[in-house]
Each structure stands twice: as C-alpha cells, then as structure tokens.
Amino acid sequence: MDAPLRLPDVLADETIRLDAYRVADAEVHAAAEDREMRLRFDAPDPDVAAPLDHVRDVMRGWIAARAAGRPNIVYAIREAGGALAGGCELRWLDSESLNVSYWIYPAFRGSGLAARAVALLCEAARGEHARRLEAHIDADNTGSRRTAAAAGFTEAGTVHDEGPDGAPRMRLRYVRPLPG
Numbered sequence: 303m304d305a306p307l308r309l310p311d312v313l314a315d316e317t318i319r320l321d322a323y324r325v326a327d328a329e330v331h332a333a334a335e336d337r338e339m340r341l342r343f344d345a346p347d348p349d350v351a352a353p354l355d356h357v358r359d360v361m362r363g364w365i366a367a368r369a370a371g372r373p374n375i376v377y378a379i380r381e382a383g384g385a386l387a388g389g390c391e392l393r394w395l396d397s398e399s400l401n402v403s404y405w406i407y408p409a410f411r412g413s414g415l416a417a418r419a420v421a422l423l424c425e426a427a428r429g430e431h432a433r434r435l436e437a438h439i440d441a442d443n444t445g446s447r448r449t450a451a452a453a454g455f456t457e458a459g460t461v462h463d464e465g466p467d468g469a470p471r472m473r474l475r476y477v478r479p480l481p482g
C-alpha cells in the first residue's frame with residue numbers, strides 16, 4: 303500500500319485538461335462548492351461552507367501529496383478555456399485497490415465533464431501496481447453511479463466507510479479491474 307503514484311502531470315482530451323490544483327484555485331473552489339459536494343465528501347455539516355483558509359490548507363495538502371507521489375493524486379479539471387470546473391482524485395485504499403473520486407462544480411454539471419475526467423483518470427491508472435479501481439458511492443447518488451458505470455465500473459456489493467462523526471456509512475462499491 304502507499305506505493306508512489308506515477309501518473310502524468312497533465313491528462314487531457316479534446317475538451318478538458320486535468321492538471322494540478324494551485325492554492326490560487328481556492329477562491330473559486332470555495333465559492334463553487336455546494337451542499338451536494340459537502341454531503342458526498344463527508345463534511346461535518348453539509349450546510350456549512352468551509353472557511354477559505356481551510357480550503358487553502360486542503361489544496362496545500364494536495365500539492366504536497368502530488369510532489370510526494372502519495373498517498374493520493376488530485377487533478378483539477380479545467381475546461382478548454384481554462385475555467386476550473388471540478389476535480390478528481392486517485393487514492394490508495396489498500397495494497398491492491400485505488401479509490402477514485404470526482405466532483406464537478408454546479409455550473410458545469412450535466413455536460414459530460416465527470417465522465418470524461420474519470421475516463422482519463424482510469425486510463426492513466428492502468429500503469430499503477432493495483433489490481434482494481436474502486437468508487438464508493440451513496441445509493442441515492444444517481445449522477446455518480448452513472449458516471450462510474452460510464453467509466454466501466456460495475457456494482458460489487460457494499461462497503462462501510464467512516465462517516466463525518468466516525469460512524470460507519472454504507473455505500474455501494476463500484477469496481478473496475480486493472481489489467482495485471
């Protein structure tokens with residue numbers, strides 16, 4: 303577990319570009335993050351926005367992890383014009399599994415950006431020494447379930463993640479094997 307992730311600095315297709323978050327992205331992220339994102343990512347109170355200083359600290363953590371190659375790599379998702387539209391992350395779950403997560407800011411949803419970003423991330427992850435990619439998704443999160451399905455994940459039971467209060471939170475486990 304926790305082997306360095308050696309993904310490219312930049313992933314791109316004809317529509318989007320995935321690159322590093324910068325601390326300067328914090329204002330846009332803080333202003334765009336909505337209740338749905340806070341809910342799905344286990345914020346202590348989804349109705350309360352995180353302070354900007356906290357968002358900056360989170361981004362510094364992402365930048366440091368990227369430099370270290372572990373335990374996760376986070377990409378900013380940018381539109382062709384450069385606008386920050388969301389992000390996605392690959393993180394070690396255990397020695398065989400990498401967790402995939404993703405978020406698109408409300409103004410950019412419904413245009414296929416998550417599906418594109420997850421496809422790029424999964425393709426880039428093929429070189430990692432893991433047996434599978436996983437996404438842990440709330441049963442009522444239809445958009446995320448369809449995004450995972452579009453990227454080749456299939457439903458494989460349930461998992462119990464740790465919720466914001468430390469209590470177990472049951473989610474659907476979506477899996478996509480990685481070629482060995």
Ligand SMILES: CC(C)(COP(=O)(O)OP(=O)(O)OC[C@H]1O[C@@H](n2cnc3c(N)ncnc32)[C@H](O)[C@@H]1OP(=O)(O)O)[C@@H](O)C(=O)NCCC(=O)NCCS
Binds near residue numbers: 407446
């Ligand atoms: C889930 C999320 C990333 C989807 O982003 P998006 O860019 O709007 O998704 P896309 O436009 O790429 O759509 C991908 C698929 O999901 C479907 N979809 C997206 N949002 C949907 C919704 N609210 N309801 C039903 N289906 C939805 C699309 O129709 C598409 O399905 P298809 O491949 O069958 O045509 C976005 O809503 C989000 O950031 N939500 C909050 C954070 C979150 O839940 N992250 C996932 C945590 S596991």
